[in-house]
Amino acid sequence: RMQSGKHPLEALIRLTNNMSSSLKHTNVLDKLPEDTLQWKMKLMKRAAQYANCRLQSVTAEVLLLASCDDNLLPSKSEAYRLQNKIPKSKIFFFEKHGHSLLLEHGVHVSSIIKCAGLYRHSRRYHRVFDYIPPSTTELKEVDKASIDLLFRTCPAMFSTLEDGTVVRGLAGVPEDGPVLLVGNHMLLGIELISLAAEFMRHKKVVVRGIAHPLLFPKKTKTWSEGHDFFDFLNLWGGVPMTYKYIYELLAAGEFVLLYPGGYREALHCKGEEHRIFWPEQTEFVRMAAQCNATIVPFGVVGEDDIVNLLCTFDGIRSAPFGKEIMRAYSKHLNLRDAKHEVIF
Structure with missing residues (x-):
């Protein structure tokens, strides 16, 4: 097992020395002499020094994939080191994956690139024109993650036809865009998962949700076994709430989902x-x-009929140490109450 704090090059040198000593008893030594292996290691060391001196000059966006359970090389510490050297870099950590990361089940590099916003046609990523709909594999992952919620809530959707008949399903919704879906949020907005899945299943369209800008943080690190909530927003085409994005989506003929009440x-x-x-x-x-x-x-x-609120925002704030706890979780945010007054 790799000792923490050791440089990968040192581990590779020790591994090569062990291999060369064991090869003395085999015929492979005739093909790869020990001097050749040592020469290759010196060449690799000089190449690593050359590359490390020029990492800060990299101006392109870089996505670093690191395994937290790598027993061969310290991938986690090496990812931190590279991020400190490369200005525009992001890290995606895999908590339960080993050294052969790209060969293991459940690792989809294309999904990670899309969630990180690194796939684009122009110089800067555009959430409307550079968006790619979820693939079949990504849809299966979403269904697997939401199957428990759908089983517990058993959502049912009804729509109205042109003659006023109410039918079950989305037959009353237009087939082609642009379409603007306007509705109300329930507690925590859990209905969004069922609604997006139903449109994808029956209409074969991705509903582009308009969400609060705070749900699109500029993350430099992602800890996940797969994707977190913020990654799913990017994967399903969510965009921050701006009139420019709404206009561009409607002009492109998309299905746009808008909650005027928002997070309130x-x-x-x-x-x-x-x-x-x-x-x-x-x-x-x-x-x-x-x-x-x-x-x-x-x-x-x-x-709202299946969930009971035990404590409200004001109750937490008035409790002992409640205000300090909320400040610690909010960090740099300015939380406001119902009267739009800054709490702290």
């Missing part, structure tokens, strides 16, 4: 069940009309 509805307090918190001015109507988009209003019920 998803994180509602006790006693605010089934309430909506929409702004007085609905600018999305004018934008949809400009793009000749069909507005499909929808409502979500049932989620």
